[in-house]
Amino acid sequence: MSVQENAFTGFANPVDPTPAELRSWAYQPDSVSLSAMPTDWDLLVSGDQLIGTLADLALDPRCPARRFALHCLYIYAADTVRTNFRAHPKRRLRKLVEQAESRGDDVNRQWAYNTRMLIARPELFNYHDWCEGGLVRNPRKLGA
Structure with a gap:
């Protein structure tokens, strides 16, 4: 049985979810709304422990929480x-x-391109775009 077929039962600790919990939630995102999560949950989960899982989720076009995962990749970068x-x-x-x-x-x-641009030109950083989802909601290539 794949993770996608398992029903999401919640986080043991939403402030510090495991990769398996995050993956399970991502395929059942309606079971726990983001509004029920701790404030700035996107910032909390965008660290080294979960970034590999978030990258996998962002790569999966079938993942219902793909945009959230991509948003977290922008925060991490x-x-x-x-x-x-x-x-x-x-x-x-x-x-x-x-x-x-x-x-x-x-x-x-496009995320990879924008990240390479930010590495080369850190002055392209804009908090709204990178940390509040601006580049996810309004996708564009920076510096182009």
Whole structure:
């Protein structure tokens, strides 16, 4: 039985979900609305522990929470670059970008492009675009 066939039963601790809980929620997102989650939940889950799971979810066009996962990837990339690679390892971000470029569709490749642009030109950072979902709601290539 795949994760997609399992019914989501909730988070043991929504502030610190496991990768399996996050994956299960992503395929049953209506079972727990984002409004019921802790404030800034997107910021809480956009760390090293869950970024691989979020990247997998963003790569899956069938995932109901794909846009949320992509939003979290934007947060992760911005946090990585804005802290000059102190918050998260540069090699991990580079791996995520390469994965999005090689396995992703247009949405993922655009995230990868924008992340490469931000690495090259950190002044392109805009909190609304990168951390509040602006680039997910209004997709565009930065610096183009």
